[in-house]
Every structure is written in structure tokens, then in C-alpha cells.
Amino acid sequence: MAVDDRFPDLNPKMCVVVGGRGFLGRSLVLRLLKLGNWIVRVADSAQSLKLHYSESLLAEALSSARASYFHIDLRDKRNIVKGSAVVFFMDVAGLDVNDFYTCYKLIVQGAKNVISACRECRVKRLIYNSSADVVFDGLHDIYDEDESLAYPWKIDNMLSDLKAQAEALILSANDIDGLLTCSIRPSNVFGPDDTEFVPYFLKLARYGFAKFIIGTGDNLSDFTFSENVTHAHICAEKALNFQMVSVAGKAFFITNFEPMKFWEFLSLLLEGLGYQRPFIKLPANLLASYTRTFNCMAAQKDIGYKPIVSLEEGVALTIESFSHLARDSFSSRCCSFTEQSKSDKLLGGGKVAGILLWRDEKKSFTYFLVLVLLFYWFFLSGRTFISSTARLLLLAIVLLYGHGLLPSKFFGFHIQRIPMSYFEVSDTAVKDSVTATVYIWNKGFQNIRGLAQGDDWSTFFKIAVFLYLLKSILSKLLTKLIGIGLVFSFMAFFVYEQYESEIDGLVDTLFASLKEFMIYLMRISPVSISRLLHFHDNFQNYEGPR
Numbered sequence: 001m002a003v004d005d006r007f008p009d010l011n012p013k014m015c016v017v018v019g020g021r022g023f024l025g026r027s028l029v030l031r032l033l034k035l036g037n038w039i040v041r042v043a044d045s046a047q048s049l050k051l052h053y054s055e056s057l058l059a060e061a062l063s064s065a066r067a068s069y070f071h072i073d074l075r076d077k078r079n080i081v082k083g084s085a086v087v088f089f090m091d092v093a094g095l096d097v098n099d100f101y102t103c104y105k106l107i108v109q110g111a112k113n114v115i116s117a118c119r120e121c122r123v124k125r126l127i128y129n130s131s132a133d134v135v136f137d138g139l140h141d142i143y144d145e146d147e148s149l150a151y152p153w154k155i156d157n158m159l160s161d162l163k164a165q166a167e168a169l170i171l172s173a174n175d176i177d178g179l180l181t182c183s184i185r186p187s188n189v190f191g192p193d194d195t196e197f198v199p200y201f202l203k204l205a206r207y208g209f210a211k212f213i214i215g216t217g218d219n220l221s222d223f224t225f226s227e228n229v230t231h232a233h234i235c236a237e238k239a240l241n242f243q244m245v246s247v248a249g250k251a252f253f254i255t256n257f258e259p260m261k262f263w264e265f266l267s268l269l270l271e272g273l274g275y276q277r278p279f280i281k282l283p284a285n286l287l288a289s290y291t292r293t294f295n296c297m298a299a300q301k302d303i304g305y306k307p308i309v310s311l312e313e314g315v316a317l318t319i320e321s322f323s324h325l326a327r328d329s330f331s332s333r334c335c336s337f338t339e340q341s342k343s344d345k346l347l348g349g350g351k352v353a354g355i356l357l358w359r360d361e362k363k364s365f366t367y368f369l370v371l372v373l374l375f376y377w378f379f380l381s382g383r384t385f386i387s388s389t390a391r392l393l394l395l396a397i398v399l400l401y402g403h404g405l406l407p408s409k410f411f412g413f414h415i416q417r418i419p420m421s422y423f424e425v426s427d428t429a430v431k432d433s434v435t436a437t438v439y440i441w442n443k444g445f446q447n448i449r450g451l452a453q454g455d456d457w458s459t460f461f462k463i464a465v466f467l468y469l470l471k472s473i474l475s476k477l478l479t480k481l482i483g484i485g486l487v488f489s490f491m492a493f494f495v496y497e498q499y500e501s502e503i504d505g506l507v508d509t510l511f512a513s514l515k516e517f518m519i520y521l522m523r524i525s526p527v528s529i530s531r532l533l534h535f536h537d538n539f540q541n542y543e544g545p546r
Contacts, residue, residue: 207505
């Protein structure tokens with residue numbers, strides 16, 4: 001390919017960044033453009049390029065032809081890498097981790113197609129962005145291991161498994177048809193515009209789950225700032241360009257050279273954004289409870305990698321980029337004062353909502369106490385319902401009669417008379433109640449006559465079952481149900497309003513676990529089970545509480 005004569009001094013090289021709109025792909029494109037000696041083709045699955053206002057450098061490069069964008073489909077190898085000297089195969093943006101078929105096509109089949117395209121177009125160098133998790137089996141700790149650690153026979157995480165397959169394909173394609181390959185294995189990548197690691201734990205923090213430490217909290221991990229990952233890719237390209245035997249066909253662990261306790265690192269991020277640091281330890285074996293540290297001497301020696309951004313500086317830059325999601329941000333404070341809670345909406349936002357949500361504690365407690373006394377009077381006193389009602393009416397009459405006998409002033413206190421209008425019922429209310437009573441009576445009589453004549457046996461059995469269940473409830477469970485309902489109504493809505501995000505998060509988490517379980521069942525079930533497949537498709541479309 002002829003070199004563009006607009007850059008004669010730089011003698012730029014053409015490169016393709018596959019997955020150039022992903023988290024690390026954006027960072028790599030930006031760094032290549034800053035170097036100034038590259039013409040960058042940004043390739044991704046999006047139909048068109050939508051730039052953020054912060055991507056001014058890429059906008060200038062596009063206008064000056066130092067960069068270009070084109071839509072690709074990794075399942076189609078045509079016109080992906082033609083004319084380029086090197087291909088950087090980064091993570092494809094927008095992967096749905098619940099869609100195994102698509103992930104396989106984009107990662108594993110995509111790797112096969114990129115390899116084939118590079119060989120056909122005589123591309124010299126192919127560098128793959130893998131992950132340190134390709135050697136983690138989810139069961140054993142990893143202490144300062146180097147690249148001699150083999151792939152485990154089973155990898156629990158689906159994406160890590162697919163990445164391991166893609167990496168193996170790319171490394172095995174080394175030195176075939178002049179193609180040199182290598183793989184970069186970063187550990188726990190974070191940084192500005194992160195779409196996975198930081199947002200995941202921020203979501204947990206908003207739901208109140210980031211306060212938990214899984215395991216003892218002493219497990220160590222390596223972390224890698226995003227700019228250091230892209231720097232490692234460029235170091236690898238330079239080493240391959242010199243055709244170094246120690247680099248071609250090899251994989252390299254990439255970290256910040258600063259291993260630390262996983263939960264301590266997470267605490268730095270969360271506290272920097274105004275959230276509580278994890279402090280409650282849960283004895284469980286999950287991904288975040290294992291030690292995973294890696295030896296990067298090979299990367300340091302063979303490709304000349306050295307972190308260009310320290311861990312402390314990387315954490316500060318990440319916190320700054322996610323400041324809009326901080327707990328004490330202006331938008332968060334505004335939302336907390338103006339947004340109506342879900343409990344308030346559910347209860348209609350009226351007087352009942354105010355009482356059940358304890359807006360006025362004295363008023364709510366008074367209503368609760370009165371209802372508890374009535375519950376005791378009617379259900380726990382040992383009297384029949386009719387007897388309790390009669391005694392309550394007698395008590396009300398005695399109180400009203402005594403109130404009427406009192407003078408207007410009693411020991412210096414002014415006694416306010418109850419006006420007669422309090423005991424009057426309007427003509428409209430009487431007519432409406434009589435009309436409703438007549439309608440219910442006539443409707444019930446019609447149904448009874450139809451049942452007696454045997455016209456509707458379906459309704460007969462429904463009513464019979466309903467009456468039987470009603471009898472069982474009234475005879476055994478009515479008192480318990482009313483008591484539970486009374487306590488529940490004054491507690492559940494209030495608790496939900498106070499911990500709305502945490503409860504919604506718990507529901508989301510439970511639903512996500514159930515959805516993953518259903519996906520697992522679908523994977524191991526025969527494809528011919530169409531009904532379950534249909535249910536699974538509908539199940540996936542549900543997005544939890546809103």
C-alpha cells in the first residue's frame with residue numbers, strides 16, 4: 001500500500017484496531033493517535049461512529065484522514081484488515097454475557113476469521129487482548145505465577161473460557177504465512193470510561209451490597225490501569241516488528257506491578273466516590289475471594305513493558321471520571337428530595353400513604369395503637385364477633401351520653417360539643433347504598449337460581465371451592481392473617497421506602513441468578529424442547545424492578 005504523502009516525515013504505518021469502540025479499544029486508538037506515526041482504522045460492530053465530546057483527538061484525526069471508521073462483522077472476514085501492517089484484536093463492545101452463541105461467534109469464530117484475513121492479506125503482526133483469567137479455574141489461588149502456568153482443563157467463567165480458546169488459536173497461528181502473533185493478558189483492568197469492573201461494583205454499592213467482604217478479605221490481586229494495557233500492546237507491536245523470537249507466539253501477563261488486597265483496592269474506589277467501604281465478612285468462596293497475582297518479568301524483559309501510570313494515579317483518574325456517579329453528587333442529592341418513592345406511588349400518595357409511611361410518627365403510632373386495640377377486642381378477647389361489636393357500640397353510646405351531660409366548662413377546660421351533623425347521613429349516600437344493596441341482592445339471587453337449576457356447573461364448582469376455602473380461612477387462619485396483615489402494612493412499606501435500592505438490588509440479584517440457572521438448564525437440555533426455549537426467551541426479556 002502506498003504511503004500517504006501528507007505525512008512524509010512520519011512515514012506512518014497502517015493499523016487496524018478491531019473492537020476499537022470498546023473500553024480498551026478507545027484507549028488504544030487514542031494512544032496510537034498521540035504517537036503520531038500511525039494511520040488508524042477503527043473497526044467495530046456499530047453501524048456508525050458516535051463520538052463523545054471528550055474524543056476531540058479522534059474527531060481531528062478523522063477529519064484529517066489519520067483515522068477512519070468502518071463497520072465490520074467478525075463473522076465475515078472480508079475487507080477487515082486489507083492494507084494494514086498490524087492488527088490489534090481488542091474486546092468487542094456490547095457483548096451480552098447471557099448470549100453464549102453470539103459471544104462464541106464474536107470471540108472464537110471472530111478470532112478464526114481475523115487470523116484467516118491476516119494470512120490472506122499478508123498482515124505482518126497480530127496482537128490479541130486476552131485476560132489473565134484464562135489460567136484461573138475458579139477453584140485455586142494463583143500466587144505470582146508466570147506464563148508457564150497452563151490453561152486449566154475447565155474454566156468456570158464463560159467469557160474467560162472463550163478468550164482462552166481465541167488466544168490459543170491466535171498463538172498457534174504464529175509464523176504461518178509470515179504472520180507473527182502474541183497475546184496480552186491484563187489482570188483486573190480499570191480506568192476512565194470502564195464499562196465492566198468499576199460500574200459493576202458501583203451498582204452493588206448503590207444497592208448496599210458492596211459493604212460485604214467475600215471470604216477473609218486477605219486475598220491479593222493484581223490490577224492494571226487501562227493506559228498501561230494499551231502501552232503494553234504498543235510495546236508488543238514494537239517487539240514483533242523486530243521479529244524477536246522470545247515474543248512471537250507467546251502470551252504475556254500485564255499488571256501494574258503493585259499487587260494489593262482486592263477489598264482494599266475496592267475500598268479506595270468506593271470511598272473516593274462517597275460510598276461505604278466493605279466491612280462485613282461473609283464466609284463464601286466466590287471469584288473475589290481468591291488470590292490471583294502474576295509475575296510480569298517476561299513482559300518487562302521481552303517486550304520492554306513498564307507501567308507508565310502508577311496504581312495510585314490510576315485510581316485517582318478513575319474516581320475523577322466516575323464523579324458523576326458519586327453518592328454525594330449534586331444529581332443524587334436533587335433526586336433524593338424530588339423523586340417520589342415507589343411505596344408512596346403504590347399507596348396513592350394520600351392520607352393512607354402518609355400514615356403507613358410514618359410521615360407523622362405520632363399520628364401513625366396513634367392509628368397503629370387503635371387498630372391493635374381493635375384487633376385484640378374482636379379477635380383475641382375470647383368473645384364472639386357479635387358480642388364484641390355489641391360491647392363496643394355500648395361503650396360508644398355511654399361515652400357519647402356522658403359527653404352530652406358534661407357542662408360547657410369543666411374545671412376550667414372548655415368542652416367542645418359534637419355537632420349533630422356528625423351523625424347525619426346525606427340522602428345521596430343513603431340512595432347509593434340502597435341501590436348497591438339492591439343490585440347485589442338481585443345479582444346474587446339470579447346466580448343462586450341459575451345454580452339451583454343446574455345451568456352453570458362451572459360457576460357452581462368455583463363457588464363451592466371458594467366457600468370451602470373461605471370456611472377454612474375463617475375457622476383457622478383469619479386471626480393470624482389479620483394480625484400479620486396489620487403488622488405488615490405498618491412495617492413493609494416503610495422498610496421498603498428506607499431501603500428501596502437495596503431491596504431492588506436484591507431482587508435484581510436473585511433474578512439474575514435465576515436467569516443464569518435457566519440459561520444453564522437450556523444449555524444442557526435438548527434443543528427440541530421448544531416450550532422451555534420459548535419460556536426462556538420471554539424470561540430473558542424481563543429486566544427486574546424499575
